Amino acid sequence: CKLFGYDRMLPMNTGAEAVETALKMARKWGYEKKGIPAGKAKIVVCEGNFHGRTITIVGMSSDPDSTGGFGPFTPGFEVIPYDDLPALEKALEDPHVCAFLVEPIQGERGVYVPAEDYIPKAIALCKERNVLFIADEIQTGIARTGRLLASCHNSGCSCSKGLCEDPDPAKRPDAVLLAKALSGGMYPVSAVLANEAVMEVFTPG
Incomplete structure (x- = not known):
């Protein structure tokens, strides 16, 4: 948590587990914090995405090779073009x-x-609309793009110094998902990182 500047971390075993946990967290946050009516929460994802291979995750894929023969899928997702702010x-x-x-x-x-401004502007749009921005950094996190997180690029984050220290928290994702590189391939591990205001929807037990 300290390395990436978040309050809490929820450890898991696989990337797909981290994604599934983030989906649960987002929906629960939507009901408890945003006041979305029960059963109506929606999560927006992008065309061309790859977040894992569980039944819920492949259901939000735009790849027919991933979805073919596995339906019906979990409802509550909207797929939009990637890198398309409008x-x-x-x-x-x-x-x-x-x-x-x-x-x-x-x-x-x-x-x-x-585009260089896509992620920063997408984060700003989400903050403006009271929507959680969840960065799936499973393939890009842990300095794979020259920064600790790919979402740090063009955000003002000073993670090039070794820690994610963004002077403006409003420019950071509400949650970050990590896996693959956390253990250097030595053992399966993943994590969901978020601040208290988001993660507190989960209670022990």
């Missing part, structure tokens, strides 16, 4: 949206680096 802004008009889950760099079918 599409995100339109999706966030729905008051039932509780979160935007996105990879700062897509890396499943080639490497897709978005």
Whole structure:
């Protein structure tokens, strides 16, 4: 937590578990904090995404090879084009949206680096609409892009000094998902990082 500047960390075993936990956290936050009516929470994701292979996660994929033969899928997701701020802004008009889950760099079918201002402006839009911005850094985190997190680029974060120290917390994701590189490949581990105001929706037990 200290390294990345968040209050809490919830450890898991796999990247897919981290994503599933983040989805649960976002929905629960939507109901308890944002006041979304029960059963109406929606999460926005992007075309071309890869967040894992569980039934819920493949259900929000735009890849027919991932979805074919596995339906029906978990409802409550809206898929929009990647690196498209107007599409995100339109999706966030729905008051039932509780979160935007996105990879700062897509890396499943080639490497897709978005426009330099995409992530910072997407974070700003989410803050403006009271929507959680969840950065899936499972493939990009732990200095794989030259910064501790790919979402640190163009954000003003000084993580090049060894710690994520953003002078403006409003420019940071509400939650970050990590896995693969946490253990250097020595053992399976993943994590959901978030601040108290978000993570407190989970209670022990």
